Amino acid sequence: MINIINPNNIVLNPKLSALLTDFKRKQVSRFPINAKIENEYLIRFFDSRISYAQSNKMEHIIGELKLDGLDDKNRQYIRIDSRLINNEKYSDYNVNYYSRQTVDDKKVSKWMRDYLKPFSVDEIISKTAYMAESKVNMWIDQPKNLVHDLVSSSKSDIMQELYAMKQAGLEPVTNTFKKYMGDAMNAYEDWLERKKKKFSRTHVFINPDESVVITIKDDESKNNTTTYESLAECPSIIQQNVTLLRMLEGDNFIPQVGMRSSKVEFWIETHTDSE
Numbered sequence: 001m002i003n004i005i006n007p008n009n010i011v012l013n014p015k016l017s018a019l020l021t022d023f024k025r026k027q028v029s030r031f032p033i034n035a036k037i038e039n040e041y042l043i044r045f046f047d048s049r050i051s052y053a054q055s056n057k058m059e060h061i062i063g064e065l066k067l068d069g070l071d072d073k074n075r076q077y078i079r080i081d082s083r084l085i086n087n088e089k090y091s092d093y094n095v096n097y098y099s100r101q102t103v104d105d106k107k108v109s110k111w112m113r114d115y116l117k118p119f120s121v122d123e124i125i126s127k128t129a130y131m132a133e134s135k136v137n138m139w140i141d142q143p144k145n146l147v148h149d150l151v152s153s154s155k156s157d158i159m160q161e162l163y164a165m166k167q168a169g170l171e172p173v174t175n176t177f178k179k180y181m182g183d184a185m186n187a188y189e190d191w192l193e194r195k196k197k198k199f200s201r202t203h204v205f206i207n208p209d210e211s212v213v214i215t216i217k218d219d220e221s222k223n224n225t226t227t228y229e230s231l232a233e234c235p236s237i238i239q240q241n242v243t244l245l246r247m248l249e250g251d252n253f254i255p256q257v258g259m260r261s262s263k264v265e266f267w268i269e270t271h272t273d274s275e
Contacts, residue, residue, distance in 0.1 A: 002027055003048060006037040013040045013067060015076060019105065020065075023112045031118055031208060033062065042066040047118040049208060049264070059127065063116040065108075068101050075103040082115035083123075121213050121225055124265070125203045128251075129217065132267035135253040136199055143191035150183060197271040202258075204242060204266040206231065214238060241268045 002024040012020070020035065020043060027033065032048040043065045050060065068079035079101040090097040100111060201217040212231050216224040228234045231242060245260040253259045258268040 001029075001032040003032050003034045004037065005034045005046075010037050011040055012037055012043070015078065015105070016041070016043060016065060016067065019078070019108055019112065022109050023116070026109070026113060027116070029118055033116065033118060045116050049118065049205075050124070050262075062118060063112075065112065065116075071103055077101045077103055078105070078108045080108060080111045080115060084115045084117065121203075121205065121215055122223055124205060125215055125217065125223065128259075128261045128265065128267070129201070129203070131251060131261070132201060132259045132269075135259050136201075136269060139253070139255045140191070140194045143187040143194070146183075146187045147191065150187070199269055199271045202238070202268040202270070204234075204238060204268060206264040212238075237270070238268060242266050 002020070034046040034048045036044045036046065038044055044061050045063045045065070046060065047062055063080060063082035063084075066079050066081075068077040070076060079099055081099045083098060085098050085100055086092075087097050087100055100115075102108060203213075203215040203217060203223075205213045205215075207213065210230050212228045212234055214226050214228065214234060231239055234242075241257050244254060244257050245266050246263075248254070248260045251259060251261055256269055256271060258266060260266055
């Protein structure tokens with residue numbers, strides 16, 4: 001199913017209009033694709049399940065269809081861009097590597113079915129995995145940063161305290177060193193404890209039909225993915241943590257619980273103490 005989400009009354013070029021109509025008739029996928037008519041020469045396609053699908057950022061677009069000039073016989077080129085295309089005529093750092101063009105409408109129609117497809121689970125995961133990891137790392141390093149802020153104050157007090165401790169006593173003689181022995185030491189020990197924990201990251205994606213795709217993120221092997229008919233059928237730890245994360249707004253993070261990427265996408269964090 002193709003949804004036209006364009007809010008403007010743009011008269012699409014007849015060639016693109018015919019291709020879009022044919023695509024709407026022949027395209028098959030479990031979840032709809034959104035088509036946005038940017039102007040009479042350009043259509044962008046998005047995965048309807050993704051909350052940021054209204055964005056024009058290239059990493060959020062599943063593909064583009066556009067008119068691209070004339071050939072030497074004055075025939076109209078039609079170009080399709082997609083992250084699924086690997087055009088070996090170009091190097092992989094060339095923008096044309098992800099595109100194909102032709103004057104043959106039938107070829108374009110086939111390419112649209114081949115290359116304009118919703119994101120896979122792994123592709124969805126890759127878009128927010130770095131954010132989930134950074135949230136955990138920020139939480140782990142928070143006490144270390146506090147230690148840095150607390151101990152980077154007066155160097156003269158530090159030197160005086162070090163001298164006093166060397167000469168005669170273990171008791172701090174300045175407020176600065178009393179602070180080091182109190183809050184800074186507690187924060188440092190907290191940081192050491194957090195560093196011992198080995199985190200396992202699980203991606204949860206709730207489809208429009210309420211089915212739930214759960215993927216255990218493993219950097220050393222392929223992702224392990226399981227689909228459940230509903231959240232109620234998922235493991236209890238997933239249900240509990242998703243319920244907690246649903247109470248948040250935006251992409252907020254609960255330490256040792258996880259992160260809410262959107263209303264339908266979550267990262268669950270579990271950990272064990274490493275030896």
